Amino acid sequence: MAFASGSRADRPNIVLVVADDQGWGDVGYQGHPVLKTPHLDEAARSGLRFERFYAQAPVCSPTRATLLTGRHPNRMGVFTWGYPIRPQEITLAKLLREAGYATGHFGKWHLGSVYRASPVHPGRMGFERWVSSPNFFDNNPIFSDEGTAVAFQGESSVVTVQVALEWIRKQAEAGRPFFAMICFGSPHAPHQAAEEDRALYLDQPPALREFYGEITGIDRAFGMLRQALAELGIRENTILWYTSDNGALPKVGSTGGFRGNKGQIYEGGLLVPTFLEWPAKIRTPRVTRVRCCSADIFPTILEIVGIEPPANLPLDGISLVPVIEGKWERRPVPLGFWHYPAPGISTPSAKWMAELLAAQQKGEDLPPDGPSQRAGQLPDPPYPSDQFPGHAAWIEGDWKLHRIETAKGKIRWELYNLEEDPAESTDRAAEEPERLGAMQKRLEAWLRSVVQSLNGADYAGLGESPSLPESKSR
Numbered sequence: 001m002a003f004a005s006g007s008r009a010d011r012p013n014i015v016l017v018v019a020d021d022q023g024w025g026d027v028g029y030q031g032h033p034v035l036k037t038p039h040l041d042e043a044a045r046s047g048l049r050f051e052r053f054y055a056q057a058p059v060c061s062p063t064r065a066t067l068l069t070g071r072h073p074n075r076m077g078v079f080t081w082g083y084p085i086r087p088q089e090i091t092l093a094k095l096l097r098e099a100g101y102a103t104g105h106f107g108k109w110h111l112g113s114v115y116r117a118s119p120v121h122p123g124r125m126g127f128e129r130w131v132s133s134p135n136f137f138d139n140n141p142i143f144s145d146e147g148t149a150v151a152f153q154g155e156s157s158v159v160t161v162q163v164a165l166e167w168i169r170k171q172a173e174a175g176r177p178f179f180a181m182i183c184f185g186s187p188h189a190p191h192q193a194a195e196e197d198r199a200l201y202l203d204q205p206p207a208l209r210e211f212y213g214e215i216t217g218i219d220r221a222f223g224m225l226r227q228a229l230a231e232l233g234i235r236e237n238t239i240l241w242y243t244s245d246n247g248a249l250p251k252v253g254s255t256g257g258f259r260g261n262k263g264q265i266y267e268g269g270l271l272v273p274t275f276l277e278w279p280a281k282i283r284t285p286r287v288t289r290v291r292c293c294s295a296d297i298f299p300t301i302l303e304i305v306g307i308e309p310p311a312n313l314p315l316d317g318i319s320l321v322p323v324i325e326g327k328w329e330r331r332p333v334p335l336g337f338w339h340y341p342a343p344g345i346s347t348p349s350a351k352w353m354a355e356l357l358a359a360q361q362k363g364e365d366l367p368p369d370g371p372s373q374r375a376g377q378l379p380d381p382p383y384p385s386d387q388f389p390g391h392a393a394w395i396e397g398d399w400k401l402h403r404i405e406t407a408k409g410k411i412r413w414e415l416y417n418l419e420e421d422p423a424e425s426t427d428r429a430a431e432e433p434e435r436l437g438a439m440q441k442r443l444e445a446w447l448r449s450v451v452q453s454l455n456g457a458d459y460a461g462l463g464e465s466p467s468l469p470e471s472k473s474r
Contacts, residue, residue, distance in 0.1 A: 010237075011100075011101075011177040011305055012177070012237045012238060012239050012280070012304065012305075013171075013172075013178050013179075013180075013234055013237065013238040013239070014096070014101075014178070014179045014180070014238070014239045014241070015168075015179075015180045015182065015225070015229070015238060015239065015240045015241070016067065016179075016180070016181045016182070016241050016243075016297065017182045017183075017184075017222065017225070017240070017241065017242045017243070018064070018067065018107075018108075018181070018182070018183045018184065018243055018244065018245055019184050019187070019218055019242075019243070019244040019245070019272075020060060020108055020136050020183070020184055020185055020186060020187065020188040020244070020245055021060070021187055021188045021189075021244070021245070021248075021249050021253070021262060022186075022187055022215065022218070022244040022248075022253075022272065022273060023244070023247045023248020023249065023253040023254055023255050023256075023261075023262075023268070023271075023272065023273075024247065024248065024254070024255055024256045024258065024268070024271040024272055024273055025248060025253075025254030025255055025256035025257075026187070026215055026248060026253055026254050026273065027040050027041065027044070027215075027273045028040070028041045029041040029044045029045065029049075029273075030254075030256055030273065031256075032254055034204065034208075034212060035212055035215055035216070036200055036212075036216055036219070037215060037216065037218075037219040038219065038223070039219045039220070039222050039223030039226060040218075040219050040222055040242070040273070040275075043222070043226060043240070043242065043277055044273075044275040045285055046277055046285055047275055047276050047277035047278065047282050047285060048276045048277075048278075048282050048285075048286050048287075048288060048323070048324060049274075049275045049285075049286070049287045049288070050275060050276075050288055050290075050292055051287055051288065051289045052271065052289050052290065052291045052292065053243065053271065053272055053273075053274035053292050053293065054270045054271060054272070054291065054292070054293040054294070054335060054337075055243075055244065055245055055246045055247065055270050055271075055272050055293070055294050056072060056073060056293055056294040056295050056316075056337070057073055057080075057245075057246065057265075057270075057337070057339060058246050058247060058260075058263050058264055058265050058270055058339055059080050059081045059245075059246050059262065059263060059339075059344075060081050060108075060110055060136075060188075060245040060246060061073070061078050061080065061081045061082060061083055061110045061111060062074075062078045062079065062080060062081075062083075063245040063246060063294050064109075064111055064183070065085050065089075065111055066294045066295045066298075066316070066317075067092075067181075067243075067297055067298070068085070068089070068091040068093065068111075068125065068298070069085075069089050069090070069091055069092070069298060069313075070092075070295050070296075070297070070298025070299050070309070070315040070316065070317040071089075071295065071298075071313065071314065071315055071316055071317075072295065072316045072336065072338065072450055072453075074338050074340055074450050074451075074453075074454055075314070075316075075450050075453035075454055075458070076088075076089050076453070076454075077454060079340040079342035080339075080342050080343070080344050081110070081344040081345070081347070082110070082135075082344045082345025082346060082347045082371070083342075083345060083371065084111055084112030084113070084120045084371050084372045084375035085111040085112060085120055085125065085375065086120075086375055087119050087120055087124060087125070087375055087376045088376060088459045089125075090313060091125050091126045092126070092179070092297075092298050092301060092302075093105070093122075093125060093126025093127045093179060093181070094125065094126035095126075095302065095307050095310075096126070096179045096301075096305065096307070097126050097127075097128060097179075099305060099307055100176075100177065101176075101177050101178055101179050101305075102128065102129070102167075102176050102177070102178040102179070103126055103127045103128050103129070103178070103179045103180075104127055104128070104129040104130065104164065104168075104178065104179070104180045104181070105122040105127040105129075105130040105131075105132050105180075105181045105183070106130070106131050106132065106160050106161075106163050106164040106167075106180065106181070106182050106183065107131075107132065107133060107137075107143075107160040107164075107182055107183035107184055107185060108132070108133050108135060108136055108137065108183040108184065108185050109130075109132040109133060109134060109135075109183070110134065110135050110136075110347060111125070112134075112368070112371070112372040112375055113134060113368030113369050113372035114132045114133065114134050114144035114147075115144065115147060115356065115365070115367065115368045116146075116147030116365060117365070117367055117368055118372050118373075119368070119372065119373065119375055119376065120372050120375045121144070121147070121368075123146060123147075127181070129146070129167050130144075130145075130146055131143045131144070131146070131150070131163045131164075132144050133185060133349050133353065134347050134352055134353070135185075135347040135348070135349040136185040136186075136188035136349060137156055137349050137350065137353075138156055138185065138190070138192045138350070139154065139155055139156050139159075139192055139194060140152065140153050140154065140156075141156055141185070141349075141350075141353075142350070142353035142354060142356075142357055143163070143353070144353065144356070147365075148360065149353055149356040149357035149360055150357075151357060155194040155197070155217045155220070155221070156184070156185050156186055156217065157184045157185075157214075157217045157218045157220070157221035157222075158194075158217065158220060158221045158224065160182060160183070160184055160185075160221065161182060161221040161222070161224050162224075164180055164182045164225070165224070165225065165228050167180070168228070168229075168232070169228075169232060172232045172233075172234050182225070184218055184221070186214040186215065186217060186218050187211055187214040187218070187249075187253075189249070190210075191207070191210035191211045191213070191214050191252075192210060192214070193209065193210045193211075193212070193213020193214050193216070193217060194213065197212075197213035197214070197217045197220070198210065198213040200212070200213065200216060201213060207251075207252060208252060211249075211252040211253075222242070225240075226277075235279060236279045236280045237278075237280045238277075238278070239276065239278045239301070239304070240276070240277040240278070241274075241275075241276045241297065242273070242274060242275055242276075243272055243273070243274040243294065243297075244272035244273060244274070245272070246262050246263075246269065246272065247260065247261060247262055247264075247267075247268050247269040247271055247272060248261055248262060248268060248269075249261060249262050250262065255267070255268030255271070256268075256271070257422075257423065258271055258422060258423060258424075259423050259424045259425070260424075263339075264339075264391070265337045265391050265392075265393050265402075266402075266424050267400075267418070267422065267423075267424060270337065274292075276324070278324075281324065282324065286326060288323055288328075290320075290328050290330060290331050291330075291331045291335060291395060292320055292323065292331070293317065293335055294317070295316040295317030296317040296318055296319070296320050297317065297320075298315070298317055299315055299317050299318055299319040300317075300319045300320040300321060300324075302319075303319040303321050304321065312458060312460075313458050314449060314453060316336060318331075318332075318333055330397060334394055334395055334396045334442065334446075335394070335395040336392070336393070336394055336395075336443065336446045336447075336450075337392060337393040337394075338390065338391075338392040338393075338447060338450060339390050339391045339392070340389065340390045341389050341390040341407070345371055347369075378455065378456035378459075379454065379455055379456070382455040382456075383451050383454050383455055384451075385448050385451045385452070387405070387409065388403070388444070388447045388451075389405050389406075389407065389409075390404075390405060391403070391404050391405075392404075392405075392443060393443075394439055394442065394443035394446070396439060396442070398417055398418045398419035398420075399415065399416070399417055399418070399435065399439065400416050400418050400424070401413065401414070401415050401436070401439040401440065401443055402414040402415070402416075403440070403443055403444075413429050413436065413440065414427045414429060415427060415428045415429040415432055415435070415436055416428060
């Protein structure tokens with residue numbers, strides 16, 4: 001099955017949809033007893049459904065950095081929520097734009113400031129059109145329209161899709177292949193469902209009415225997107241990839257019975273609902289249990305489009321073209337995770353965007369926050385390459401090794417067989433000493449590689465990142 005084509009007209013459109021805090025079980029198609037998600041369910045039944053798809057991190061910003069780069073977020077210092085992406089990184093948007101794609105970002109960014117002067121707003125990272133929020137957002141959001149604050153009215157996910165579709169229609173009419181990254185602010189807390197979505201869950205406790213209603217709002221918006229792609233006549237050759245940025249929220253979310261929640265790298269904090277529709281190539285619906293992750297999206301799309309990945313940047317993802325073709329039953333290389341114990345950086349979208357709107361109405365503007373202004377700075381002094389604080393994990397086949405290092409440097413190891421014990425309830429470390437030792441060595445070698453990247457080793461041979469114009473493409 002050949003994917004790449006020399007003809008621009010034959011290249012697939014790419015739409016990457018990212019939910020915010022939607023766990024593996026927070027969809028109807030995984031058997032949720034209450035949630036109503038008919039559009040997500042239909043898409044999951046119609047395309048390629050990933051039963052074991054891992055977010056690269058158990059919180060939002062790091063996974064979003066990985067989706068754009070194919071690299072573990074710690075390689076670029078995006079340790080946890082609120083950390084900006086480094087401007088030195090080569091993103092999927094940059095590479096696709098250089099290859100002739102229109103590129104657009106809509107909704108939650110959370111990889112730096114979305115103010116006009118920010119060195120890491122979506123426009124600086126490869127998106128020629130962007131209407132974005134610095135973090136999660138609720139109904140009636142204020143977005144940054146390429147640096148200009150604009151107030152919108154409506155349910156948050158529906159607004160995001162409407163803005164994206166205005167741009168997508170123009171690309172379709174022009175016959176230009178496009179990459180749209182559509183990032184919902186739901187179902188992140190605080191949960192504020194639209195009345196029509198909340199009304200479906202009046203028999204539930206108040207908190208769950210709002211949470212479930214937000215997910216149904218996502219579903220409505222996704223249905224609008226899917227229908228519009230069909231009406232525009234472009235659904236057949238559009239890759240529509242849906243995923244989430246981390247595992248389920250505690251108390252309200254559903255992990256589907258896996259251990260842990262958001263913020264943890266046990267299975268429940270990482271596994272997310274993910275599926276891919278591409279009618280031109282995926283004609284028979286399938287479900288895969290191959291273990292895949294957020295970092296795989298970058299190299300997969302590059303291979304499909306026929307773009308070589310950056311030669312000097314270590315990637316943590318692999319192309320899933322063999323999975324799309326139905327050739328793999330198991331992942332051929334390991335998966336690495338590392339949740340670094342750094343405090344998050346507050347990013348209050350509603351407050352910041354209201355302040356920007358008020359300032360611009362007076363003819364003024366605001367500078368980006370300090371972390372965004374310093375996003376390109378490398379660590380000084382460098383991070384040590386023999387200490388890996390926090391919680392790391394390594395998956396080889398069905399075996400998952402956990403390495404938990406305390407602030408005092410004490411290390412605890414746990415080993416689980418995920419096929420026999422998906423709940424990670426029985427530690428096999430004591431009875432598998434040879435496997436444990438071999439996996440320990442490979443995990444720590446990978447961690448050293450991540451620290452080298454974190455300290456800036458990858459950027460030495462790249463030279464200047466290509467400068468891209470920031471023209472509007474409305």
